[in-house]
Amino acid sequence: MSLRCYFSQLLRSRLSAHSNTYKNSVRHATYKASPFAEDIEPTVKYEVSKNPEEWKYVERALPLTIVPQPIRKESYPSGWKPQTEDVKKLPYLVQRTKNHMIPVYLQISQRGVRRHTFVRKIQGDINLLEQELKEFLQKESFQPIRSQVNELTGIIRINGDHVNAIKYFLEKKNL
Amino acid sequence: MSNTTEKALNLLRYLPRVCISNIRDNPGAHKQARRGRGQHGGDYHGAGNKGAKARQSYTRLGYEMGNNPFYLRFPFEPYYKGHHLKRQYPPVSLLNLQKLIDTNRIDTTKPIDLVAIMNTGLFRLYPDQQHFGFQLTDEGADIFSAKINLEIQWTSEPVIAAIERAGGFVTTAYYDAQSLHAMINTKKFFERGIPIPRRMMPPPDAIEYYSNPANRGYLSDPEKISKERLVLAQKYGYTLPKLDDQILEMLKERKDPRQIFYGLHPGWVVNLTDKVILKPLDEELKEYYAS
Amino acid sequence: MLSNISKNLRTCTGYLHKYCSTSVAAIENKSNAIEPRTLAFPPKYQDPRQIWLESLDTIDQRKLALLELHPAVFAASPRIDVIQQNVRWQQLYRYVSYAHTKNKFEVRGGGRKPWPQKGLGKARHGSIRSPLWRGGGVIHGPRSPTPHFYMLPFPKRLIGLTSMLSVKFAQDDLHIVDSLELPTDEPGYIEELVKSRLWGPSVLFINLEDIMPRNITVATEQVKHINLMPAYGLNVYSMLKHNTLVLTRAALDHIENKLLENLHMNDPKAVLAKFKVDQC
Amino acid sequence: MFRNILCSFSRLAIATRTPQSNVFKNTSDNLVKQITVRNFSLLNIQAPLAAPKLLENAPKPQPAATSTRTVTKFSIRKGKRKSVKAVLKRFYRLQWGIWIRTKAGRNKKLWKKNPPQKRRLRQHVFCNSTQSHMLDKMVGPYWRKPRYFIDDPYQPYHVRNEFERSRVTPKPYIPPEDRI
Numbered sequence: 001m002s003l004r005c006y007f008s009q010l011l012r013s014r015l016s017a018h019s020n021t022y023k024n025s026v027r028h029a030t031y032k033a034s035p036f037a038e039d040i041e042p043t044v045k046y047e048v049s050k051n052p053e054e055w056k057y058v059e060r061a062l063p064l065t066i067v068p069q070p071i072r073k074e075s076y077p078s079g080w081k082p083q084t085e086d087v088k089k090l091p092y093l094v095q096r097t098k099n100h101m102i103p104v105y106l107q108i109s110q111r112g113v114r115r116h117t118f119v120r121k122i123q124g125d126i127n128l129l130e131q132e133l134k135e136f137l138q139k140e141s142f143q144p145i146r147s148q149v150n151e152l153t154g155i156i157r158i159n160g161d162h163v164n165a166i167k168y169f170l171e172k173k174n175l
Numbered sequence: 176m177s178n179t180t181e182k183a184l185n186l187l188r189y190l191p192r193v194c195i196s197n198i199r200d201n202p203g204a205h206k207q208a209r210r211g212r213g214q215h216g217g218d219y220h221g222a223g224n225k226g227a228k229a230r231q232s233y234t235r236l237g238y239e240m241g242n243n244p245f246y247l248r249f250p251f252e253p254y255y256k257g258h259h260l261k262r263q264y265p266p267v268s269l270l271n272l273q274k275l276i277d278t279n280r281i282d283t284t285k286p287i288d289l290v291a292i293m294n295t296g297l298f299r300l301y302p303d304q305q306h307f308g309f310q311l312t313d314e315g316a317d318i319f320s321a322k323i324n325l326e327i328q329w330t331s332e333p334v335i336a337a338i339e340r341a342g343g344f345v346t347t348a349y350y351d352a353q354s355l356h357a358m359i360n361t362k363k364f365f366e367r368g369i370p371i372p373r374r375m376m377p378p379p380d381a382i383e384y385y386s387n388p389a390n391r392g393y394l395s396d397p398e399k400i401s402k403e404r405l406v407l408a409q410k411y412g413y414t415l416p417k418l419d420d421q422i423l424e425m426l427k428e429r430k431d432p433r434q435i436f437y438g439l440h441p442g443w444v445v446n447l448t449d450k451v452i453l454k455p456l457d458e459e460l461k462e463y464y465a466s
Numbered sequence: 467m468l469s470n471i472s473k474n475l476r477t478c479t480g481y482l483h484k485y486c487s488t489s490v491a492a493i494e495n496k497s498n499a500i501e502p503r504t505l506a507f508p509p510k511y512q513d514p515r516q517i518w519l520e521s522l523d524t525i526d527q528r529k530l531a532l533l534e535l536h537p538a539v540f541a542a543s544p545r546i547d548v549i550q551q552n553v554r555w556q557q558l559y560r561y562v563s564y565a566h567t568k569n570k571f572e573v574r575g576g577g578r579k580p581w582p583q584k585g586l587g588k589a590r591h592g593s594i595r596s597p598l599w600r601g602g603g604v605i606h607g608p609r610s611p612t613p614h615f616y617m618l619p620f621p622k623r624l625i626g627l628t629s630m631l632s633v634k635f636a637q638d639d640l641h642i643v644d645s646l647e648l649p650t651d652e653p654g655y656i657e658e659l660v661k662s663r664l665w666g667p668s669v670l671f672i673n674l675e676d677i678m679p680r681n682i683t684v685a686t687e688q689v690k691h692i693n694l695m696p697a698y699g700l701n702v703y704s705m706l707k708h709n710t711l712v713l714t715r716a717a718l719d720h721i722e723n724k725l726l727e728n729l730h731m732n733d734p735k736a737v738l739a740k741f742k743v744d745q746c
Numbered sequence: 747m748f749r750n751i752l753c754s755f756s757r758l759a760i761a762t763r764t765p766q767s768n769v770f771k772n773t774s775d776n777l778v779k780q781i782t783v784r785n786f787s788l789l790n791i792q793a794p795l796a797a798p799k800l801l802e803n804a805p806k807p808q809p810a811a812t813s814t815r816t817v818t819k820f821s822i823r824k825g826k827r828k829s830v831k832a833v834l835k836r837f838y839r840l841q842w843g844i845w846i847r848t849k850a851g852r853n854k855k856l857w858k859k860n861p862p863q864k865r866r867l868r869q870h871v872f873c874n875s876t877q878s879h880m881l882d883k884m885v886g887p888y889w890r891k892p893r894y895f896i897d898d899p900y901q902p903y904h905v906r907n908e909f910e911r912s913r914v915t916p917k918p919y920i921p922p923e924d925r926i
Contacts, residue, residue: 044455045456045457046444046455046456047454048453049451049452049454050451054439054452057437057438058365058436058439058445058452060438061290061361061437061439062294062362062365063293063294067280068280069279070277070278070279071279077273077318077319077321078273078276078315078318079318080274080278099278099280123178123180124178125178151179152179154179
């Protein structure tokens with residue numbers, strides 16, 4: 001496989017970890033930043049093409065480093081809804097995850113016996129949110145709703161599987 | 176309006192400066208790993224009085240004191256026969272795909288293939304465990320409404336109907352393990368600085384699937400595919416929507432059976448630092464990559 | 467204990483003193499030359515924080531402009547427990563204990579049965595180096611070298627950095643300067659500057675590049691408690707160790723951008739995967 | 747040479763332990779494998795055998811290494827837990843955690859069993875949760891991973907969301923206005 005090694009030796013000298021979008025802080029004291037011992041002449045003929053057209057396809061193949069922001073559309077068929085813009089004056093906010101989803105999760109433990117719902121990334125008045133949630137969920141369930149607020153980490157833990165009910169509640173309050 | 180973070184930050188203004196000596200972890204975060212050696216940890220060292228617990232002589236898992244054990248009682252059944260040979264295709268549902276499009280994780284102005292799905296960072300694929308790409312499942316078929324040019328590795332008829340009713344195109348394409356490794360993490364592959372591998376032909380038992388126009392195989396004849404589109408439209412009772420021309424160009428884009436990435440030929444070496452593509456000039460290499 | 471209380475009294479009075487002084491100090495008219503900071507990922511719920519951009523040219527404080535700081539980095543919830551976990555990780559992951567004990571087979575001697583099994587009326591023993599004996603082997607003793615290496619999960623290191631920066635900012639220990647250029651290179655100047663601006667005795671200057679301007683390097687050479695650090699060296703332990711944290715404008719942009727990008731990372735698989743010790 | 751001594755030594759050590767009953771059954775197929783391996787292995791190429799005298803060097807019955815059907819908690823070479831192959835030959839794991847098995851005696855004495863009984867014997871049935879939990883412990887994580895075959899007959903059974911206990915995804919919620 002002479003093909004593979006001659007190319008990789010040639011390139012290893014010039015490849016660095018990754019190209020950043022902002023000014024890269026150069027590290028002068030590490031192995032990677034130190035210059036390569038000596039240049040190896042490639043034996044096979046090749047041509048270097050700087051054609052921006054082809055580079056467009058490479059850019060398309062490369063992954064994004066940051067999660068893109070959703071674009072405003074008139075309808076979202078998948079049932080996903082973006083968060084409303086003016087949330088400043090709301091008493092509390094359930095911030096969307098970096099993937100723009102509502103952070104309400106189901107945790108199953110004790111071999112499937114215990115099912116707890118977690119509402120994460122809560123900002124603002126967490127106790128008020130808890131009261132409203134319990135009020136809303138109590139209507140549907142015959143058992144009393146038992147919940148636990150962790151103020152420091154902004155997480156509410158509710159006993160029982162209420163994930164989709166809470167997502168409906170939050171969407172109704174256009175959070 | 177009680178905001179915990181604001182409350183905590185205001186409180187910090189009046190507390191002494193946080194330093195290494197005045198912080199601690201949550202109570203109970205670290206359990207003592209010490210064993211009972213002595214000074215009340217001794218006596219039976221927490222192992223209780225005699226018996227299997229103290230002598231650590233429990234019976235082995237599955238043993239039933241000489242009785243014919245449960246896991247040996249039943250005759251053989253070839254449930255797992257050939258499990259390591261059959262190809263696997265982790266599922267992507269139409270609902271997932273629609274959600275990715277709605278949240279702008281996938282760009283519908285460009286053809287969508289395995290590289291685009293893996294670049295969202297939400298799916299995992301292990302080619303060394305016989306994963307040969309993704310299969311499209313029909314959950315959410317009735318709400319799917321996006322004009323896309325999709326390339327997937329396996330799919331079923333109702334799914335093809337759902338995509339084509341929405342005005343898109345779908346092709347099923349085979350990728351061998353080596354090309355999958357290149358497509359899963361494209362940045363890491365380009366940084367290795369090796370030529371883009373040549374995509375292999377499908378194995379004998381898959382050639383028939385990928386050359387059948389009903390499955391929109393990438394080896395089948397395009398005319399037959401357009402005929403099949405009409406057949407499917409009549410079967411599922413929808414009319415093929417008229418395609419407006421500015422996205423018609425994108426919808427027509429297809430890969431060559433030997434190609435892995437759109438627009439990049441096998442044999443090319445991509446250099447990320449100098450933003451340059453190295454193309455071989457050797458006759459023998461060119462002929463190898465083109466065949 | 468007493469020294470601790472007196473130190474806190476001094477810092478508390480320091481806060482009061484600073485408040486009345488900020489309202490009086492005139493803001494330099496040069497602020498329009500410095501363009502305001504635009505925040506990536508504009509915050510939705512929390513409002514951005516503000517901080518003075520200062521300069522090291524003169525001893526007493528000179529405010530050049532007012533900068534905005536992203537609340538997700540500088541007003542994050544101050545997770546003291548995560549900060550402590552980071553400190554514990556930074557201390558432990560490089561610690562290798564060389565403590566060593568010999569077990570029964572390694573202690574010299576003890577191969578022979580000291581006296582016959584029966585007959586002497588003494589207790590039965592098979593070796594004079596068994597753990598029961600004085601000078602005998604140790605059971606489950608420390609074996610050298612014992613590495614205490616472990617990698618704290620990536621999200622915890624991220625939260626550690628953001629909470630540490632928020633704590634520093636909340637306690638007025640964070641200052642932004644335009645650059646680390648000093649007019650002179652005597653240590654006296656920098657010490658006088660730190661004293662007059664009521665920065666804590668120990669100051670950590672963070673610069674974007676790891677090559678610092680000559681003057682400040684020479685000035686802080688002898689002074690043990692004033693240190694320089696490049697932006698890529700920022701860590702929770704050093705920030706805790708030093709009383710005041712001084713960032714240059716470029717370092718601030720770089721750190722904030724990098725933290726925000728990692729908070730909105732698209733493909734965290736590589737980062738969340740288990741740390742491969744042999745990296746292949 | 748070294749390898750040869752080793753397997754002869756292991757054959758000798760094992761010969762003493764295994765009971766006589768299945769000795770002959772194991773040796774026949776194992777012996778054949780032993781001979782072919784020895785002839786073609788690079789290490790010890792021997793001179794072609796003289797014309798074989800049938801009686802003296804008839805193959806001595808020695809048992810080969812018996813396959814263990816119990817759980818090995820710590821293997822010799824890597825110190826890791828081993829999967830019990832006996833379980834994988836008899837049971838099949840569904841993704842929501844239960845194991846299925848065949849019925850014992852489904853091919854035995856069918857002449858005297860009535861049709862409903864034979865129909866019941868042909869069925870594949872669930873194990874109970876304690877048995878499934880035990881089988882989970884007897885088998886490594888490789889076998890508990892989900893598999894995505896094409897046209898897999900068991901594919902619809904891997905998800906069982908109708909029952910609360912075996913549901914993995916959150917319960918659907920029907921808003922009050924959509925309820926009938």
